Amino acid sequence: MTKQISNTILICIPSYTFGGAEIHSLYTAKAIKHCTDYTVYFLAFGRNDEFRKKLENEGFQTLHFPLNDFLNLSYSQKAVQLIKLIHFLNPYRFKYIFSGTEQCNLLMALVWKALGVKKYFWHQWGIDTRKNTGFFEKFAVRTQPIYIANSLACKENIIRRHSIKNTASVKIIHNTFNEDLLQVHHDFNSTDFNLIMVANFFEEKDPATVLKALKLFVTKYPEAIIKLYFVGRDNGSNIYLKSKALAFDLGLQDYVLFSGNVSDIAGMLSIMQVGILSTKSEGLSNALLEYMAAGLPVIATDISQNKEALGEHNIEWLFGVGEEQKCFQLIEKLYLNKTLLSELGKRNRDFVIANFSNTIYEKKIKELITEA
Secondary structure, three states: OOOOOOOEEEEEEOOEOOOHHHHHHHHHHHHHHHHOOOEEEEEEOOOEOHHHHHHHHOOOEEEEOOOOOHHHOOHHHHHHHHHHHHHHHHHHOOOEEEEOOHHHHHHHHHHOOOOOOOEEEEEEOOOOOOOOOOHHHHHHHHOOOEEEEOOHHHHHHHHHHHOOOOHHHOEEOOOOOOHHHHHOOOOOOOOEEEEEEEOOEOOOEOHHHHHHHHHHHHHHOOOOEEEEEEEOOEOOOOHHHHHHHHHHHOOOOOOEEEEEOOOOHHHHHHOOOEEEEOEOOOOOOHHHHHHHHOOOOEEEEOOHHHHHHHOHHHHHHEEOOOOHHHHHHHHHHHHHOOHHHHHHHHHHHHHHHHHHOHHHHHHHHHHHHHHO
16 A cells, blocks of 8 residues: 655645636645645646646655546436545545635545545635535535634525534635735826726626726716726626627727736736725625735625725725616726825735734635644
8 A cells, every 4th residue: 555645735726727717726735835744736627727837846756637527417427526536536545625615625535434534624705696406415424524614604505405403613724915015006096097907707706796886987077098807717608708798789899998817917917096896696706806916906796805905994985786876986986086095005005914924824724724
């Protein structure tokens, strides 16, 4: 029998693409690498894209096990895939496993004990709204993973979904951010007024509300030099195409840019005046932390996860889901009072440093591993 490698950790991600879960997993890996002597491997199930090269350039090992639709397979097909996954991972003898998002969490919960792993961390970065997957999810819960949530809303979601009686056992570790963004500078006195929404085009994102708010703005202020940048990938859903069609239907072709994935997010944020996030559901948004780190004022939807990320000082800059009129009014308020831009940006930067720094995140990850 192969001797267990005691200093190896596996982090499971949905795919090798630049998504929120994938970026956050990189921060986790960097924290582990910086504060421990563990070797970190990544495993992805979906698209084998450019993010894999980034991880390898950062010095991490990468594995790929193609399995996009486990949740939709029959019971017998699921069993076959689980056996294959165990055989695939068994030679590496991982000591700990971290995972995030629905499929990764379920898969790792089903196989970690068969792999001889010491502890498995079910690291939930979003709200799981699926119907209970029956036998397999019930079995996964019985393996007693260590639950970590990145927001209070995620913690409550885990407790309800898995009927956790000891609520204190579900730990909260908030996301962190790329601290290079703290060096970003802005020209808030510019005549340009650039808005950005960083979000991949998933169902829970709501670019339509921002587009409708922008239409209200340019109708009232046709002389304004305003641009709205959407940064994020088309995930294959119809949200991306619907958004482009809506921008065209509203006559916003000259005001909206769909930029796709951006490798230099610091450079992109440096030319912005306002960060926006219109979303119906979140774990804890990486985009909001990035906006604040870059010293931007923020407008976002009034959901508990966004409040948790933004703090009390940003309450007045929230709008209800689907409320394009309120979103427009908040954009207008910042446009008409440019002094607010730098004031809010500085306050946001101070807040994100105090509450979501790499040092805080690293300390919590190290404690997690030490306690295990």
